[in-house]
Structure formats: C-alpha cells, structure tokens
Amino acid sequence: MAQLHQQDMWNRSRQALVHIWALIGLAIILMGLLHVLNLLSSAVMFLGVGCVVAFVASPMVNYLQRHHVPRGIAAFLALLVVVIAAVILFSILIPVLIDQLMELLRELPSQISHMSTWFSQFEREVDIVKNLGEYIDIASLISTLQDSFNSIARDLLLTIRNGIVPLVNNVASTMFTFFLGLVLAYWLACDYPGMNQEICRVLGDERAGEYRLLMAVIGQSVGGYLRSMIFTAVVRGVLSFIGFSLVAHPYAAAMAVITGILSFIPVIGPLFSAVIVTLTGLFAGPIVAFWSLVAAMVAQNITDNVIGPKITESTMSIHPVVSLLALMIGSALGGAMGMVIAIPAAAVAKNIFVFYYESRTGRQVVSYNGVLFKGTPYQDVHGAPVPAYDALGNDRFAIDSELIDAKDIPLATAAPKPEGSDLDTNPWDRIMKRMHSSDELKDDEDSSV
DSSP states (O other), rough: HHHHHHHHHHHHHHHHHHHHHHHHHHHHHHHHHHHHHHHHHHHHHHHHHHHHHHHHHHHHHHHHHHOOOOHHHHHHHHEEEEEEEEHHHHHHHHHHHHHHHHHHHHHHHHHHHHHHHHHHHHHHHHHHHHHEEEEEEEEHHHHHHHHHHHHHHHHHHHHHTTTTTHHHHHHHHHHHHHHHHHHHHHHHHHHHHHHHHHHHHHHHHHHHHHHHHHHHHHHHHHHHHHHHHHHHHHHHHHHHHHHHTTTTTHHHHHHHHHHHHHSSTTTHHHHHHHHHHHHHHHGGEEEEEEEEHHHHHHHHHHIIIIIHHSSSSSSSOOOOOOOOOEEEEEEHHHHHHHHHHHHHHHHHHHHHHHHHHHHHHOOOBBBTTTTTBBBEEOOOOOOOOOOOOOOOSSSSHHHHHOOGGGEEEOOOOOOOOTTOTTTTSHHHHHHHHHHHHHHHHHHHHHHHH
C-alpha cells in the first residue's frame, strides 16, 4: 500500500515537473518569437496593417455580400471607406497635434517660471505650505524641476528638428510597406472564407467544425477589440475636446488627441492622460486645471459606462487585473510591440480557455454575475452550455462572420437573467431606471390622493 502511494506521489511530481518545464519552454519560445518580430519590423508592419485593416473592414464586407454585392467589389469598397476615414482623421488631427505640442514646448520654460512665482506667493500666504517649507526646500525643488523641464524641452525640440531628414528618407519605404499592407488587407477580407474552407478540407471532417469555431472565437476577440477600441478612442477624444474647450484649456486639441491615443492602453492609459491634462492645465491656472480634470473624468465615465458597453456588448470584457497583467507581461517580453498585442492576445487566450473548458467539462464558466468570466451565458434546448457562443459572446457573430457554415452553427439561446437583478445594465442605466421608478411611484401617490 505504501509503495503504491509512493508511486502515485512520484507520478504526480513528475507530471508537475513536466508542466513547469513546458511553461518555461513556452516562455522561451515567446521571448524568441518577440525578438524575431522586433528584428523583422518591416514585415511585422506589413502583417499588422493588413490584419488590422482586414479585421476592421470585414463586417462591412460581409454586410455588402449579404446584400448581393460581389465579395471582391465589397472588399474594395470597404477598404476604400476605411482608408478614406483614416486619411481624413489623421489629416485633421496630426497638424493640430504638432502645432500645439511645439507651442507647448516653446512656452514650457516661461510657464514653469510663472508657476514658480505663483507657488512662492502661495507659500507666503498659506500657513500649511509655509510650515511645510521648514522641512522641504520647495524653492530648490521647483528650481530643479524647472531645469529638468527646460532640458527635456530643448532635447525634444532638437530631436524633432534633427529627425525631419531621417523621417523624409524613410517615408518612401514606410509608404510602400503600408501600401503592401493594404493589398494584404484586401485579399484577406476578400478570400478568407475560401481560405478557411481549404484549411478545413486539409484538416478533415473531424477537426473542421472545431477549427471553424476556434477561428470565429479568435476573429471575434481580435476584431471586436480593435473595432471597439478605435470607436471608443475617437468618441473619448471628441468628448474630451468639447470639455477641454469649454473650460478654456490652452491646449485643448492636443490634449484631446493624447487622451484618445492613450485610451488604447486599458486602465493606466486614461490615468496618464488625466495627469497630463491636469498638469498642462496648470499653465492657465489651478481653476482651469481642476475643471480640465473634471472634463477628462466625465468623458471617461461616459465612454466607459454608457457608450463602451453598447459597443462591446458582443464581446467578453477583460477584467482590469487581467489587462494590467497582460500589459506588464507584454512590456517585459516585447517592449512597446508587446504592449500593443498584449490585450488582444489576452482576449484570445481567455475566450479559447472558455471554449475548451466548457467543451471538455460540460460546465458553464460564463455567467451574468461573473468577474473574470462575466458575459452572456448561452444554453441549448436541453439547458446545456454552448461553448462556442459563450466564447464568442453573442449568437450572431457565427453567422455574420462567414467563418462557419449554416449546418455547423449550434442552436442556442441566452440563459434567463436572475429575476430582479440589474446585471444587464451599467451604472448610468441603473440611475435612470431608479429615477424612472421614483417618478412612477410619485405619480401613483398623486393619483391615490
């Protein structure tokens, strides 16, 4: 008996060691892959442009095809719309951003000197700050910060001026790579249903259905993330520009663009943008800085709690803890490029886990009141979970994506929500619902009187 127990312990230990070494090997492979990607930056840009544009344009292509437009023409029209929209957006934003940033860098030394004078007066008039000056040499600290900012401003201006010539030399190569990426995007958007059919024939009937569902999960995760992030970034930038203009922020347009760009970085991006907006708002005074911070918070709350859930309701949300871990791991393994692909990779890994876990165990991990796996749970006619829809996050993508044949699409409906719960609403919806309920109750009381 003791020998059997010892043998069992040995088998478990050996299995654990195998898993540990497998994880170490996987980490080494990922680090090597990211290093190769850094070396092949032009090829990565080519693939990145092609895949991103194809993911963004694919819903439009599928929509046009369902309305009897040939797929080749539909892909060209969708690609044309995406490119024109991007050109218009960048032609409006880039000149304004460069002009205001250059103005900010030129005025930075004088603005810091003005703030130093203001703080010295504030120190003389406020007792708490005056007492603080007995322990901290505030004047020396401000002087050090002023010298640092002046040095940074000079270095940035020199970098911008000296970088114009290399930039012009690289424009032709960059534009050629970008054009090839657009060509790749066209063929991906045009022929990916046929490509998937050929891969399914190679895999055989046993694996074809699982492969199609897996590709749909990946397409939904990456494509849904990209489309939702682009849309929410644009909306947040527009709302921020309106708010910053209303509070008379001196660099409203540049700060709105920075806010929109940083919103691509979950959790920490909005925090960094709020800090930048507040600090630059101090150049116009503490009141402008305060209201600029309020405007940034309002824009963030509207996009996160009102617009964001409507855009991302068809995809499983990523918990902030998972987002931070993904960003840290991506940054450590691949630097800036690793951070760019970290969140989509985390979404793909999460949804693939849901798909295989529910397929293998028959247990439903997605729920309305979940934390890491919060989403809409789907059930078949017998009440069993449907892993593909739980991983996809909705029951339409399998049909709309053109990745799955109609005969392979499982029948499912969303599980009923718990009675009396507000799980399907965001905080703003709950506030409006309570206000509506209060009005109805007041009307009932008035009618009874």
